[in-house]
Amino acid sequence: MRLRALQFFFSIGFFFFGACALLGDLSLGQIYVLRFVDVDGHTLLTADGHVTVVVLTAQSNIDQARAVGDRVPDYCLGNPTYRMLTVLNFKNHSRPVRMILTALTRRRLDAEAKRLQPRYDAKKLARDARRDIFAVADFDGTATSQLGLQPDSSAFRVFVFGRSGELLRQWDDVPSAAELATVVK
Secondary structure, three states: OHHHHHHHHHHHHHHHHHHHHHOOOOOOOOEOOOEEEOOOOOEEEOOOOOEEEEEEEOHHHHHHHHHHHHHOOHHHOOOOOEEEEEEEEOOOOOHHHHHHHHHHHHHHHHHHHHHHHHHHHHOOOOOOHHHHEEEEEEOOOHHHHHOOOOOOOOOOEEEEEOOOOEEEEEEOOOOOHHHHHHHHO
């Protein structure tokens, strides 16, 4: 009887601590094949041959996400090797509110594309900047959990994944333009 109780205790402990480890911070150098679906219906992976900058933010930190975008080096703009993805942790909302927030997110992306277009024009890129802007509206915590945080988190994080999904760097604040350029190069 004691042996059975001990086995049960260790099984529960292994499950609990294993689950907690999955929700911890991501480790530099590890490969993460993360899957996101953006507000335009695109499926984006961290291990699909792109260098991917992922910004995780809550609505309250959206200006920090914009600052990261402003610091992306010019050689990344319009370059199919690089992309930036913003994960907006909206937390839990009703279906009608989700629809409204998703529509507002698309409008915000359109506005950001108009703001970005002069950088494209200066580089003589004959391409619509909106095609290169991606955002995930995370209402159920799926995307946030993949990035190692609790779904109810309002944390701000920046991750850079290499072409194979290797986590190259992460920050809890907006990295400098030089730091970002060094990692994505």
